[in-house]
Amino acid sequence: MYDPLVDNVPPSDQHQPDSFWVSEKSSDAYLPLVGEHKTDVVIIGAGYTGLSCALNLAQQFGVECTVVEANQPGWGCSGRNGGFVLPGTGRLSVQQMRQRWGKSVSQSIYAEYLNSIDTVNQLVDEGIDCERVAGGYLKLAHKPSLVSALHNQAKELAADYGDSILSLSADDIATKYLSGTRAYSGIYYPNAFGINPWLLCQGIAKKAADAGVTICGNSAVIDCQRVDKQHVLRTKSASITANTLVVATNGYGQRNLYKGLKDRTFPVISSIIVTQPLTPQQLLDVGMAAGLMFMDTRPLKYYYRILADNRLLFGGRGAIEGKKANNAKYQKALKDGLLATFPNLYDVKISAFWSGWVSVSLDDYPRVYHDPQNKILYSSGYCGAGLAFSIQAGKRLAQLHCAPEQLPDLPFWKSPLKQFPFALARRPALKTFYAWEAFKRKVGM
Ligand SMILES: Cc1cc2nc3c(=O)[nH]c(=O)nc-3n(C[C@H](O)[C@H](O)[C@H](O)COP(=O)(O)OP(=O)(O)OC[C@H]3O[C@@H](n4cnc5c(N)ncnc54)[C@H](O)[C@@H]3O)c2cc1C
Known part of the structure; x- marks a missing residue:
């Protein structure tokens, strides 16, 4: 690349x-x-x-x-x-x-x-x-120590910044938004869309x-x-x-x-994989509410959403140099991230992988x-x-x-x-x- x-x-x-x-x-x-x-x-x-x-x-x-x-x-x-x-x-x-x-x-x-x-x-x-x-975006706490910081952020945004952000508990998330992976809490941005x-x-x-x-x-x-x-x-x-x-x-x-x-x-390179359309059972295993998009709170974040034809888009870090961007190792690293997030997708097939340069x-x-x-x-x-x-x-x-x-x-x-x-x-x-x-x-x- x-x-x-x-x-x-x-x-x-x-x-x-x-x-x-x-x-x-x-x-x-x-x-x-x-x-x-x-x-x-x-x-x-x-x-x-x-x-x-x-x-x-x-x-x-x-x-x-x-x-x-x-x-x-x-x-x-x-x-x-x-x-x-x-x-x-x-x-x-x-x-x-x-x-x-x-x-x-x-x-x-x-x-x-x-x-x-x-x-x-x-x-x-x-x-x-x-x-x-339409559907909004959910930022998910990936460890318990981030829960209160995330809730404070939601409180501040709703009170002082004119955005109707919601604070969600782990239970709220699992029952209404995303059941297929573990999150300790989250905040929901209703104005975001895909x-x-x-x-x-x-x-x-x-x-x-x-x-x-x-x-x-x-x-x-x-x-x-x-x-x-x-x-x-x-x-x-x-x-x-x-x-x-x-x-x-x-x-x-x-x-x-x-x-x-x-x-x-x-x-800096950011990369994405897209799966083949998920089966009805795989969709149930992922358990994502329609239209929602997700990102976690890690410094090297994973972000994901389900596309209109039921494929899962999953993104994260890529290679460091352009000449290595298309190396299968980076596609595998993203798939490993996907499987760590949604273990029930163990037999999912990847149909696309690509990268691009963001500027920091x-x-x-x-x-x-x-x-x-x-x-x-x-x-x-x-x-x-x-x-x-x-x-x-x-x-x-x-x-x-x-x-x-x-x-x-x-x-x-x-x-x-x-x-x-x-x-x-x-x-x-x-x-x-x-x-x-x-x-x-x-x-x-
Ligand atoms: C994998 C990935 C996922 C991302 N996901 C999101 C997301 O979901 N949400 C979000 O908010 N942001 C996301 N981003 C970032 C977002 O895409 C960018 O911030 C945005 O597209 C920047 O647009 P731009 O027009 O400034 O740059 P670009 O779209 O990169 O355009 C720059 C253009 O300059 C041209 N160019 C460069 N040099 C020359 C030259 N010498 N002569 C002529 N043309 C030249 C290039 O060909 C290129 O087309 C993502 C980025 C990547 C790579």
Whole structure:
């Protein structure tokens, strides 16, 4: 698999992402950029961030823009994720946000999370058919010592953050939500819902194209320079000059494409397996309420949901390097996790396995950033929780460019992403962390 820390340029001949969600493997809706072009705003990357930014620039502000994508829209995370539309991003709990910024700011951040869910709902209501399934999301305590922290979090969210979160006991969970695995307690987010992420991405791309955005597929940007106050980008078959540049490459961005983002995120692999459709007995054994999605509280989380045709989707950590991502060992590790969670599925068959690059920020929250002097914007660092938030971030990027006075006062757009101090040590450190977490799991810590 392509590796952003190793490869200088992503492949541009892979068309659609290698994920279960893709329904039209051969359709190449967006043609490559050929020859010399000019545009007002050029956006690198046609995932949710880039496409949502383009859609909002064109639709709300009448800005002429061009999206340049290495493959087809959704080839990155946006066509590979688990489809959990959740209120949140980054890795900070509300308690950690409150400690960092105070209660009022953290309430405004949480309001932005709820806005991001509304933004996705609105896109779906406007006609994007992406198999939306209502049902909510349950965060499960994987050990007794986490029960009270989780209940306090639910209490605080319900009392001070305007979200109707429910606290659930182990008995509530086993009788009403999930009987096939053990949880010590949980909290239930009723506003969360599931979707087919690739279809959502195709829908946003089509909406953007209908609003006048030019989307170029199979056009990896190999060079990006600032020349005479313009941005000049080159692909294999074209060049494009623009007044403003938006970098929307997130975990798929190369280290040296744009130096303002060099080593400011850490691309980490997340992987998913999907089983064959479960039999009626296996569904009973799993005992999941319809439409619900789950995640546990481990630092290396497992997340799972049942899809419309009764397959179980199960995700978690993947390899460290791109060249090892498709190794059978990582598929087996996820299946072992699935069996440890649902022992009754011992004879279940796996029908799909794939991986993608999420982008981790040094201080656990993303930035939606504008450098007005150099006319560059970016949004990145969602730490693996960016489905809803990246779509909201695209909207905010468009406002940062055209109407910054419309933005709420939030930390996301107040500073650039921080640079990792020992960038070359990121992978060795991750290896050590994974080994430690594997040990803890083995001894039941
Ligand atoms: C396995 C997995 C499961 C996940 N599950 C969830 C989930 O359930 N819920 C959730 O909230 N989040 C989830 N995420 C995270 C979520 O998918 C991402 O945060 C989100 O899709 C980020 O969108 P994006 O547009 O910023 O980046 P991406 O969708 O990754 O798009 C970046 C694009 O940039 C393009 N690009 C890179 N370099 C170049 C170049 N040089 N030239 C041209 N194009 C370039 C890439 O081809 C890519 O298409 C998951 C991620 C993974 C990998």
